Amino acid sequence: MGLRELEDRLRQLPGNLPRAPEQPLRRWAQTHHEGGLSVAFINVVDKVLDTGRACSTWGLQFGLACCAIEMMAVGASRYDLDRFGVFFRGSPRQADAMLVAGTLTLKMADVLRRLYDQMPEPRYVIAVGNCAISGGRFYHHAYSVVRGVDRVVPVDIYVPGCPPRPESFIDAIRKLHQLMRRESIADTIGHGERQHEDFFRKRELP
Amino acid sequence: MSEGQEQQIASVSSPEPLSAELQEIAGDLTTGGCVRAGRPELLTTPENLLPLLNRLHELPEPYSRLTDLCGVDWGDRVQVVYALCRGYGAEMVLVKVDLPRAQAEVPTVTGLWQLAFWPEREVAEMFGVTFVGHPNCEHLLLPEGFVGYPLLKDYEYDRSNPLLSPDPLREDPDAVLGGPPSEDETGAS
Numbered sequence: 297m298g299l300r301e302l303e304d305r306l307r308q309l310p311g312n313l314p315r316a317p318e319q320p321l322r323r324w325a326q327t328h329h330e331g332g333l334s335v336a337f338i339n340v341v342d343k344v345l346d347t348g349r350a351c352s353t354w355g356l357q358f359g360l361a362c363c364a365i366e367m368m369a370v371g372a373s374r375y376d377l378d379r380f381g382v383f384f385r386g387s388p389r390q391a392d393a394m395l396v397a398g399t400l401t402l403k404m405a406d407v408l409r410r411l412y413d414q415m416p417e418p419r420y421v422i423a424v425g426n427c428a429i430s431g432g433r434f435y436h437h438a439y440s441v442v443r444g445v446d447r448v449v450p451v452d453i454y455v456p457g458c459p460p461r462p463e464s465f466i467d468a469i470r471k472l473h474q475l476m477r478r479e480s481i482a483d484t485i486g487h488g489e490r491q492h493e494d495f496f497r498k499r500e501l502p
Numbered sequence: 503m504s505e506g507q508e509q510q511i512a513s514v515s516s517p518e519p520l521s522a523e524l525q526e527i528a529g530d531l532t533t534g535g536c537v538r539a540g541r542p543e544l545l546t547t548p549e550n551l552l553p554l555l556n557r558l559h560e561l562p563e564p565y566s567r568l569t570d571l572c573g574v575d576w577g578d579r580v581q582v583v584y585a586l587c588r589g590y591g592a593e594m595v596l597v598k599v600d601l602p603r604a605q606a607e608v609p610t611v612t613g614l615w616q617l618a619f620w621p622e623r624e625v626a627e628m629f630g631v632t633f634v635g636h637p638n639c640e641h642l643l644l645p646e647g648f649v650g651y652p653l654l655k656d657y658e659y660d661r662s663n664p665l666l667s668p669d670p671l672r673e674d675p676d677a678v679l680g681g682p683p684s685e686d687e688t689g690a691s
């Protein structure tokens with residue numbers, strides 16, 4: 297997908313939202329299996345899956361600029377993200393969360409979107425640093441900096457700072473874990489679309 | 503500030519005449535020249551550029567290294583600057599070509615230095631200079647399909663691009679949020 301197509305797609309999206317899935321699994325369980333038991337089963341499965349997911353979050357390292365140095369520092373022994381179960385992966389297909397640290401440029405936007413599309417659901421995005429949030433110091437005049445990663449992919453957690461302290465990075469990981477523990481398998485089917493809708497509803501506000 | 507630095511600043515503000523050696527080598531192919539901050543500069547035209555560079559390249563003690571190639575936008579004209587070095591040190595001479603903005607064309611120097619392949623591509627996409635004879639002058643740093651030459655002073659970025667457009671919430675928050683909060687909303691009775 298070239299840059300033009302990506303732009304066209306983004307231009308079209310707000311008016312053309314996908315429907316939110318209405319928890320198809322839970323509804324199926326309620327209607328076909330006399331209620332209670334299978335819903336309880338889903339809840340147990342949720343607990344196991346969510347705990348597993350939150351205790352072992354593999355991150356797709358997406359270091360794009362100076363914030364990536366901070367990400368390395370957080371991953372190294374002093375701050376040690378390993379103890380939260382976060383390991384950096386080089387491949388999107390093995391990753392749960394994408395850690396976008398740095399300045400996203402027009403040329404990279406296409407690649408970021410493609411890698412995001414390759415991640416298995418449920419997938420999460422953390423935007424680290426002012427540049428990833430809004431373009432940061434490049435907001436006013438830059439010809440090549442995308443004004444925020446959230447124009448290309450839906451973002452779950454924002455970490456402000458230029459660059460953020462490692463502590464805020466760790467805080468973001470903890471927040472991500474809280475988010476994961478609230479997920480239900482019944483909701484996470486179609487997770488990406490649901491997020492997309494929320495995301496564009498939010499952006500549609502103006 | 504050391505004495506050397508002061509001298510350097512003084513010589514930047516007041517260019518000195520070229521040395522007799524360079525004047526003799528390049529005099530007939532240049533339209534001007536001076537020494538700024540201890541570094542000789544030769545001003546030439548697009549037609550004379552290649553003969554001049556060739557001549558500097560073939561001196562007994564040649565300026566055989568191209569250390570930099572860049573563009574400058576002076577508003578009324580675009581300038582391409584070639585920085586040549588010789589020997590093992592940093593003895594440098596700058597060759598400058600002035601080009602009209604409307605038709606900025608200059609012959610490529612990839613025949614002399616293959617290295618010029620990359621900086622020429624960059625100058626071409628950033629300043630809109632055409633390097634005649636360049637083997638493959640595609641965009642180097644900019645994405646494909648990018649319109650305009652972003653390092654020209656009068657360039658404005660594409661505000662209609664959804665990836666670059668200003669954030670409405672930041673540009674005009676009142677219009678987005680419907681004015682400043684009323685008194686009952688802020689809780690001041």
Ligand code: SF4
Nearest residue numbers: 362363425426427458
């Ligand atoms: S937010 Fe600051 S530290 Fe991070 S990438 Fe941008 S300029 Fe660099």
